[in-house]
Every structure is written in C-alpha cells, then in structure tokens.
Amino acid sequence: MxxxxxxxxxxxxxxxxxxxxxxxxxxxxxxxxxxxxxxxxxxxxxxxxxxxxxxxxxxxxxxxxxxxxxxxxxxxxxxxxxxxxxxxxxxxxxxxxxxxxxxxxxxxxxxxxxxxxxxxxxxxxxxxxxxxxxxxxxxxxxxxxxxxxxxxxxxxxxxxxxxxxxxxxxxxxxxxxxxxxxxxxxxxxxxxxxxxxxxxxxxxxxxxxxxxxxxxxxxxxxxxxxxxxxxxxxxxxxxxxxxxxxxxxxxxxxxxxxxxxxxxxxxxxxxxxxxxxxxxxxxxxxxWRIPDRPLITAVFFDVDGTLTDTQGRVPESYADTLRYMAESVPLYLATSLSVEQARRKLGKALFGLFKGGVFADGGLLLYGNGQHLCLPVELPSDINEESVRITAHSYQGQIYKYSILIRDKERREECLSRFEENSCRIFYRPPLIAVTHRQAGKKRGVLQICEKLSLPLGQVLVVGNSLHDCEMMAAVHHSCAVVNSEPLLKERARYTLNPDRLPAFFRFRK
CATH class of the missing domain: 3.20.20 (TIM Barrel)
Structure with missing residues (x-):
C-alpha cells in the first residue's frame, strides 16, 4: 500500500x-x-x-x-x-x-x-x-x-x-x-x-x-x-x-x-x-450519494410517535411503504401498547401486515407462527377501588398488562409505592400508570423473538422515536430513529429516517 x-x-x-x-x-x-x-x-x-x-x-x-x-x-x-x-x-x-x-x-x-x-x-x-x-x-x-x-x-x-x-x-x-x-x-x-x-x-x-x-x-x-x-x-x-x-x-x-x-x-x-x-x-x-442498502431480514417498529403522527394517525406514505415492505420482509411491532390498542391505532388492515411482535413493553410476545409468550401480572389486592379506573389487557385468558387511571395525585403516589413493593415494571405518564411483569422489556422481547425465529441480529432493523426505545435499538446492528425523535436518541441511533424512506436505505429479502 x-x-x-x-x-x-x-x-x-x-x-x-x-x-x-x-x-x-x-x-x-x-x-x-x-x-x-x-x-x-x-x-x-x-x-x-x-x-x-x-x-x-x-x-x-x-x-x-x-x-x-x-x-x-x-x-x-x-x-x-x-x-x-x-x-x-x-x-x-x-x-x-x-x-x-x-x-x-x-x-x-x-x-x-x-x-x-x-x-x-x-x-x-x-x-x-x-x-x-x-x-x-x-x-x-x-x-x-x-x-x-x-x-x-x-x-x-x-x-x-x-x-x-x-x-x-x-x-x-x-x-x-x-x-x-x-x-x-x-x-x-x-x-x-x-x-x-x-x-x-x-x-x-x-x-x-x-x-x-x-x-x-x-x-x-x-x-x-x-x-x-x-x-x-x-x-x-x-x-x-x-x-x-x-x-x-x-x-x-x-x-x-x-x-x-x-x-x-x-x-x-x-x-x-x-x-x-x-x-x-x-x-x-x-x-456516490447512493446508500449502501444493507440486507435486512426483519423489521421491528414502535407505534406511538414512530408509525403515528402528532394526531395519532398513520400517514398515508407510511402505510404505502409498510404494504410495500411487507411483500419482501417480515414486519413486527415493538410497542408499549397492548394488542388491542395497537390494532385500534393502526387499523385492522395495517395491523394485519405485521407477523407479531413485542406488546405491552414485552409483557406479551407474538412470534407469528401461532406461538406466544405471556408474562402474567397481578395487582395488589387493595388497588381495586372506586377512585381507580383499571383496564386489564389479556391474551388467551392471561392478563399481561394493566392500564390504571388515577386522577388524584396523592392516590397515584400511594399506588406507585405498592407496585414497587411488588417488583412490577411500571410505565408512568400522569394520570396513567401501566403495569407489566417485572421481567418484561422491549429489548428482552426483541431478542427472544429473534432467537425463537432464528433471525440474525446483524440483519434486524429496529425503528423507534423515544429514549424508551433506546435499549432495544442498541441490541441490534441496525437502529433507526425517526426524524421527530428525541435528540439524544438520534445521536445514539445509527440512522435517522422516517418509515417511508427505509426502502431507499435498506435492501429487504426477496
């Protein structure tokens, strides 16, 4: 040389x-x-x-x-x-x-x-x-x-x-x-x-x-x-x-x-x-100004703020691209939403494009081959009161997530303390508290699905928008933050691209 x-x-x-x-x-x-x-x-x-x-x-x-x-x-x-x-x-x-x-x-x-x-x-x-x-x-x-x-x-x-x-x-x-x-x-x-x-x-x-x-x-x-x-x-x-x-x-x-x-x-x-x-x-x-387009054999998408806009809707250009991608590569979700919430957000047709995924921050895994893994969660007995609105999310009879709406701040803090004693996994956005199993997590869920389906991590793409997604994005080789993501996530992600621009930067398995 x-x-x-x-x-x-x-x-x-x-x-x-x-x-x-x-x-x-x-x-x-x-x-x-x-x-x-x-x-x-x-x-x-x-x-x-x-x-x-x-x-x-x-x-x-x-x-x-x-x-x-x-x-x-x-x-x-x-x-x-x-x-x-x-x-x-x-x-x-x-x-x-x-x-x-x-x-x-x-x-x-x-x-x-x-x-x-x-x-x-x-x-x-x-x-x-x-x-x-x-x-x-x-x-x-x-x-x-x-x-x-x-x-x-x-x-x-x-x-x-x-x-x-x-x-x-x-x-x-x-x-x-x-x-x-x-x-x-x-x-x-x-x-x-x-x-x-x-x-x-x-x-x-x-x-x-x-x-x-x-x-x-x-x-x-x-x-x-x-x-x-x-x-x-x-x-x-x-x-x-x-x-x-x-x-x-x-x-x-x-x-x-x-x-x-x-x-x-x-x-x-x-x-x-x-x-x-x-x-x-x-x-x-x-x-050349032509992206390298590495091979991708599976894509995981967060939902809120990633596939949806500020009004909570999926832009038509995103929907078109999801339909295009689904013809060549298996798509999965990796979301804090329950299955029902994700289906409602995306609509039945778009939701049907996804093989399965990580739901409720890992409380439920759908592998896409008829198999699933549910991490059941229980509430402390004294939580169920009239001042508390509780929604249970279940799959085949097993509850994997609770959404708890508590308007009173003092009561919320009491409940949070009780959940911590029970070692539950908590996602807190006042006045809402989401509760899942202590072992649940997006990263853990993505890795389990990849292992179960023999998906090579070097060919997996994860797309998210918040620091809540950072851990799972760091677990794979190809991480992508959408353009309106939190600044720190964009610094840490390998790519900053919206879902409708992904085909120009990645080659999907035919």
Missing amino acids: ADEGSLLSVRRIYYRGKLNSCNYTCSYCPFGKKSHRPSTAQDRQAWNRFITAIEQWKGETLQLFVIPYGEALIHRYYREGIVRLAALPHVAGISCQTNLSFLADEWLSELRAIPALRGKIRIWASFHPEMTTVERFAGQLHRLCKEGIQVCAGAVGNPSAKNVLNELRKALSPEIYLFINAMQGLKSPLSDEDVRFFTRLDNLFEYDLHNAPAQWEHCASGRTSCFIDWKGNIFACPRSKVKIGNLYRNQTLDTSLPCRRKVCDCYIAFSNLTNHPLRRVMGEGAF
Whole structure:
C-alpha cells in the first residue's frame, strides 16, 4: 500500500473536464445560461488523456466520479469512456452526474455487448422541472435501474417547485433515494414549513441545508480521495482552490497544504469528512450519494410517535411503504401498547401486515407462527377501588398488562409505592400508570423473538422515536430513529429516517 502523500494511495477520484455547457437552460443554473457548443475537441482530448492515465494506474483499486460543468452523457465519447473505464479490473465503479436527457435505451444498447459492466456503473441524476417532466425523468431512471445500474435522483429545493417535487417522489420507486439540494441565492431564507417539506422528501436535507465546518484533520480529501481537472491538476476536493499535485507530472501529493476553506458548502465536500453522520447513514455509498442498502431480514417498529403522527394517525406514505415492505420482509411491532390498542391505532388492515411482535413493553410476545409468550401480572389486592379506573389487557385468558387511571395525585403516589413493593415494571405518564411483569422489556422481547425465529441480529432493523426505545435499538446492528425523535436518541441511533424512506436505505429479502 502506498504511503500517504503518494498519488497511488488515492482510492476515489472526482474528474471534471473542460466541458462547461449544457443542453438545458434552467433559470437557476449558471451552466444553463451557456449555449451548447458543437466543438468539444479539447474536452474529448482531455477525457481520453485521463482515461489513459487510469488505464496505467498502479495504485489502489479506484472509484471514479465524473462531475461535469454541464451535461456530459449526451456526448457519445463520455459514454464510451465510462464503459472503457468500467471494464478495467482496478476500477470498482464509476458514476456520472447527469440530467438524464440522453437516450437511456441507446446507452443500454451500447452496453449490451458487456452486460456485466452495468453493475459497475452508477448514475447521479438531477431533475430539472423547467426542462423535463416527472414522467419522462422517472421513466428514464427506472429503465436504467431495471438493467442493473445503481441510481440516485436529486433536485434543487426550490420552494416554488414543491408540488412537482412531491409528484416526483411519488413517481419514483421507493428504493431510489431522492435527495434535495438547498437552493442557493434565495432572497429570503426557507420558511420552517419549507424545511419540513423538504425534510419529508429527503430525511438528510438538514445536512445540505446547514453544510459543515471544514475540518482538515478529519477530511479524506487530498489523502484517499481527490479532485482532478481537465489539465490533470489535483485538488483535495472540487471546492478547494489549493493545488496539491498533477496527475501527469508526478506521483506525489502535497498533503501539508490545507484547503483553507472554513465551510464545506456542497455535498461532495462534506461527504469526505470522516466524522460526518452521512458516513454512518450512507456507508461507502456516500461517495456516490447512493446508500449502501444493507440486507435486512426483519423489521421491528414502535407505534406511538414512530408509525403515528402528532394526531395519532398513520400517514398515508407510511402505510404505502409498510404494504410495500411487507411483500419482501417480515414486519413486527415493538410497542408499549397492548394488542388491542395497537390494532385500534393502526387499523385492522395495517395491523394485519405485521407477523407479531413485542406488546405491552414485552409483557406479551407474538412470534407469528401461532406461538406466544405471556408474562402474567397481578395487582395488589387493595388497588381495586372506586377512585381507580383499571383496564386489564389479556391474551388467551392471561392478563399481561394493566392500564390504571388515577386522577388524584396523592392516590397515584400511594399506588406507585405498592407496585414497587411488588417488583412490577411500571410505565408512568400522569394520570396513567401501566403495569407489566417485572421481567418484561422491549429489548428482552426483541431478542427472544429473534432467537425463537432464528433471525440474525446483524440483519434486524429496529425503528423507534423515544429514549424508551433506546435499549432495544442498541441490541441490534441496525437502529433507526425517526426524524421527530428525541435528540439524544438520534445521536445514539445509527440512522435517522422516517418509515417511508427505509426502502431507499435498506435492501429487504426477496
């Protein structure tokens, strides 16, 4: 392995040619104001020179990303060059930013002779509502995706385009990640409602909205990744103005030169920060902006605040996603609610999508194969009084949870003391007291179901919203806090995603 400071230690390269024009004329884009020039000889020559240098590469296995100033894939020489690079054994993958205005079928036809290369090619597709339709853009993307090319889609967060961006999200397959870039040059900041809207479309929007402080000591740029322009000049990343080498003149990088920027103000820049949360959420796919999508063979959902909104209802987008997921992966609940309460909250149809789960904080386990485990609970004899409203939750004749409503504060405190003497497990939210068996617990329940059904913990996803869920989420490899979760839970969870965005970040067993 090459030493740091050697060009051969680089594993990821961004390339930008001399091309600086586009066939689109979007009002918000500087490249759209430049007409497409028929003469591309200099850009083509630079591109071929870069390809030759990569063919002769003697260093680490490479990932390559073409990030043109304009639209590259309408030019055949770019498409042919990408295929040529993808065919190299030391190139693990190659991506290109594009507006998808090229003919997907034409490129797929060009790839037909070497279908294995499609698995190496990725597409970062940008949607421009002024220049194309949702139907055409989504159709192109799905066509490429169907043929084994990994894709992501993105758009500028223009408040005036909210309706069409919402249509785009609905038109795209749930498995395609749609990102929203914060719009630059707005006369006034985004409203809170705009931010909430764009965050619903892209749960990672907050990172693009606020960017990140530059941290040279935590940056992979200029060390294991770099940006190369059409002259072969090397920079830490596309936002850095400090030249640290040249691809065609030497094999060393001057890593002593910091980029001098105070903020990483674009995705490509801050995705190279090794301590950025994106690295945890996207994995190695952060380079492409395409999530790694680890395999998941079972999902556990909390209910209140996770599957339901502030009004206690399940949003339609969540319901659609649950139906979609249930076709590929077994779903389970992990809730403090009883079976009856969960069925009432979710509705009979949605509740029927779940194989079973952990109910009453582990007081009852339904394994989904007709088997169950009930931890029976009893109340002290002196609790049953007229001033106390008691609801018993039972399964096949066994009581596994009591819900006790006590309006009088002094009486509540007396009852709490009695429950503690009996070593019951108590969940207290005045004026309600929930009582379950002392051994009940969401974590214990999730682990028991996984053991009983031979579900590997490394392929189990748990989704919750409160610190009450933290213990069970820590018991599995893939933990997810919904966007409106308690801040501390989001810090501890591996992912922060809403239920309707899960298919874009996880691969479910087919």
